[in-house]
Amino acid sequence: xxxxxxxxxxxxxxxxxxxxxxxxxxxxxxxxxxxxxxxxxxxxxxxxxxxxxxxxxxxxxxxxxxxxxxxxxxxxxxxxxxxxxxxxxxxxxxxxxxxxxxxxxxxxxxxxxxxxxxxxxxxxxxxxxxxxxxxxxxxxxxxxxxxxxxxxxxxxxxxxxxxxxxxxxxxxxxxxxxxxxxxxxxxxxxxxxxxxxxxxxxxxxxxxxxxxxxxxxxxxxxxxxxxxxxxxxxxxxxxxxxxxxxxxxxxxxxxxxxxxxxxxxxxxxxxxxxxxxxxxxxxxxxxxxxxxxxxxxxxxxxxxxxxxxxxxxxxxxxxxxxx
Numbered sequence: 643x644x645x646x647x648x649x650x651x652x653x654x655x656x657x658x659x660x661x662x663x664x665x666x667x668x669x670x671x672x673x674x675x676x677x678x679x680x681x682x683x684x685x686x687x688x689x690x691x692x693x694x695x696x697x698x699x700x701x702x703x704x705x706x707x708x709x710x711x712x713x714x715x716x717x718x719x720x721x722x723x724x725x726x727x728x729x730x731x732x733x734x735x736x737x738x739x740x741x742x743x744x745x746x747x748x749x750x751x752x753x754x755x756x757x758x759x760x761x762x763x764x765x766x767x768x769x770x771x772x773x774x775x776x777x778x779x780x781x782x783x784x785x786x787x788x789x790x791x792x793x794x795x796x797x798x799x800x801x802x803x804x805x806x807x808x809x810x811x812x813x814x815x816x817x818x819x820x821x822x823x824x825x826x827x828x829x830x831x832x833x834x835x836x837x838x839x840x841x842x843x844x845x846x847x848x849x850x851x852x853x854x855x856x857x858x859x860x861x862x863x864x865x866x867x868x869x870x871x872x873x874x875x876x877x878x879x880x881x882x883x884x885x886x887x888x889x890x891x892x893x894x895x896x897x898x899x900x901x902x903x904x905x906x907x908x909x910x911x912x913x914x915x916x917x918x919x920x921x922x923x924x925x926x927x928x929x930x931x932x933x934x935x936x937x938x939x940x941x942x943x944x945x946x947x948x949x950x951x952x953x954x955x956x957x958x959x960x961x962x963x964x965x
Contacts (some may be wrong), residue, residue, distance in 0.1 A: 672731070672732055672905070672907065672908045672911060673704050673705070673706050673732065673733055673908075673911075674706075674733075675706060675733060676706045676707045676708070676709055676733075677697075677700075677704065677706060677707070677708045677709070677732075677733050677734070677735065678708075678709050678711050678728075678733065678734045678735070679693055679696070679697050679708050679709065679710050679711065679735045679736075679737060679898075680711050680712075680713050680721045680724055680725050680734065680735065680736050680737070681693045681710055681711070681712050681713070681721065681737045682712075682713055682714060682715075682718035682719075682720060682721025682722060682736070682737070682738070682739070682742060683712065683714050683718070683721075683739075684712060684714045685712050688850070688851050688928075688932045688934075689737060689739070689896055690710070690712060691928060692737075692766070692767075692896070692925065692928060692929060692932075693710050693737045694710050695919075695922065695924060695925045695928065696708075696737075696766070696898075696916065696919045696920070696925060697709070697710055699918070699919035699922045699925065700915045700916060700918075700919045703915045703918060703919075704911075704915055716754075717741055717745075717746060718738070718739055718741050718742040718746070719742075719746060719753060719754055719755065721736060721742075722736060722738060722742050722746075722754075722755045722760065723754040723755045725760065725899070725900070725901060726755040726756075726759035726760055726901055726902070727755075727901075728901050729901070730900070730901040730902065730903040730904045730905075731904065731905070731908065732900055732904050732905065732908030732909065732911070732912060734900065734901065735763065735898050735899065735900055735912065736760060736898065736899045736900070737766070737896060737897075737898060738760070738896065738897055738898075738899050739894060739895065739896055740769075740807055740893075740894030740895045740896075740951065741806075741807060741894070743757055743760070743897070743899070743948050743951075744894075744948065744951045744952055744955060745805060745806070745807060745955070745959065747952065748805075748952060748955060748956055748959045748960070749805060749959065749963060750963055757948070757952075758902060759901065759902050760899040760900070760901065760902060761899060761900050761901065761902045761903070761904050761909060761941070762897065762898075762899050762941045762942075762944035762945045762948065763897070763898040763899055763900055763909055763912045763913050763916060763941055763944070764897060764898050764912075764913050764916045764917060764920075764937075764938065764939065764940075764941065764944055765895060765897045765937040765938065765939055765943065765944040765947055766895075766896045766897050766898060766916070766920065766936075766937060767895060767896050767929055767934040767935060767936055767937055768869075768893045768894075768895045768934065768935045768937055769849050769850060769893055769894050769895060769896070769933065769934045769935070770811075770849075770850075770867040770868045770869030770870075770874070770882070770891075770892070770893045770933070770935075771807070771808055771811040771847050771848060771849055771853070771867065771868045771892060771893075771894075772847070772848060772849070772850070772852075772853025772854070772857070772864040772866070772867050772868075772880075772933065773786075773811075773812075773815055773845065773846075773847050773864065773865055773866050773867075773868070773883070774838060774845065774846045774847070774848065774853050774856045774857065774862040774863065774864050774865075775844065775845050775862065775863050775865055776838050776839075776841055776843065776844055776845070776861070776862055777841065777860065777861045777862060777863070779844060779845075779863075780863070780865060781863060781865070782865055783819075783865050783866055783881070783883070783886060786865050787819050787821060790819075790821040790822070790823065791821060795821075795822035795823065795824065796824070797823045797824070797844045797845060798823060798824040798825070798826050798843060798844050798845070799812055799823045799824070799825060799826065799843070799844060799845035799846065799847060800826055800828050800833075800834035800837070800838070800843055800845070800846045800847070800848075801825045801826065801827050801828065801847075802827070802828060802829070802830060802831070802834075803827055804825070804827075804962040804963065804965060805959050805962050805963050807892070807894045808831075808846075808847045808848055808849070809825065809847075809962070810892050810955060810958060810959070810962075811847045811868045811892035812825070812845075812847040813958065813962070814868065814889060814890050814891070814892045815847070815866075815868065815883055815890050815892075817889065817890075818883060818886065818887060818888075818889045818890035819883075819886070819890070823844070823845060826843065831846075831848045831849070831852040832852075834846045834848065834852075835848070835852050835855060835856055838856055838861070838862050839856060839859060839861040839862060841861075846862070847868075849894070849933065850874075850876075850932045850933020850934055851932050851933065853933065854876065854877070854932075854933055857877070864877060864880050865880070866880060866881050866882065866883045866886075867880060867881070867882050867883065867933075868882070868883055868884075868890060868891060868892040868893065869882045869884070869891065869893060869935065870882060870884045870891045870893075871884075874930075874933055874935075875930050876930060876931055876933055877933075895937070895947070895951075896934075897937075897944055897947075898912065898916055900912065909941055910941070913940060913941055917938055920936060920938060
């Protein structure tokens with residue numbers, strides 16, 4: 643289970659630009675109008691659905707509608723930039739991913755936004771990756787390791803690019819198990835899933851819904867998840883690689899953020915309302931079915947999570963970006 647940083651760490655985190663409280667004196671009552679929740683992904687996906695359920699649950703408590711606005715593209719940068727440039731009054735939120743807040747800022751390419759342009763509200767979920775092998779290849783971790791070593795690096799796996807989170811997960815697992823595979827780049831999970839189920843790709847390392855689709859079809863087997871702590875409730879029979887040893891944990895996340903310098907009172911109000919929405923049974927069930935851990939905590943907890951995540955992946959992302 644995710645261990646969140648204690649609130650006692652808030653003093654150090656509040657000094658960070660992304661938690662700057664802004665001017666609170668003379669501010670109008672919050673919220674004073676409908677809110678916009680920007681989702682940097684197309685409609686219909688798991689993130690979009692979760693955002694819509696959260697918006698529905700938050701609206702009655704806030705007293706104003708929460709309107710979901712899908713702004714996909716540029717590895718979530720279009721949506722993130724839109725929120726970073728919005729008025730810092732708490733009425734515009736972002737449902738960000740690990741790509742948005744961890745990977746993009748670590749890459750050498752110039753971004754249209756900075757991590758410091760966004761202020762954390764709450765960590766909504768953490769999401770491990772499933773290592774899925776094609777039908778008949780292996781049934782468990784031990785069998786997979788033995789096969790991979792006998793093939794001497796000839797097995798292949800799908801990747802969304804060298805510095806994508808699913809490749810970081812694959813590299814972490816390979817290093818932890820002392821095996822090697824050949825990377826094949828794709829533009830997303832969908833074609834990887836198709837090729838694995840067709841038997842033309844040996845392994846995919848993908849997030850919950852994609853991994854579970856292959857597993858449930860019978861044309862792929864999840865041999866392990868890259869999470870930590872408790873096993874995912876949706877597949878209690880599948881171990882976490884962390885049970886094999888250290889160094890094989892890799893999770894992305896989803897969380898709510900607002901523009902930097904949003905008043906602290908508005909951030910705290912949004913945090914409280916979001917936490918209440920996250921207790922909705924239909925939201926929790928949907929997230930659990932998608933292979934996600936429901937998180938929570940304070941804005942400072944989320945800020946600490948982001949800092950640690952960046953520190954964890956900075957060196958590997960830098961090496962992979964230069965490869």
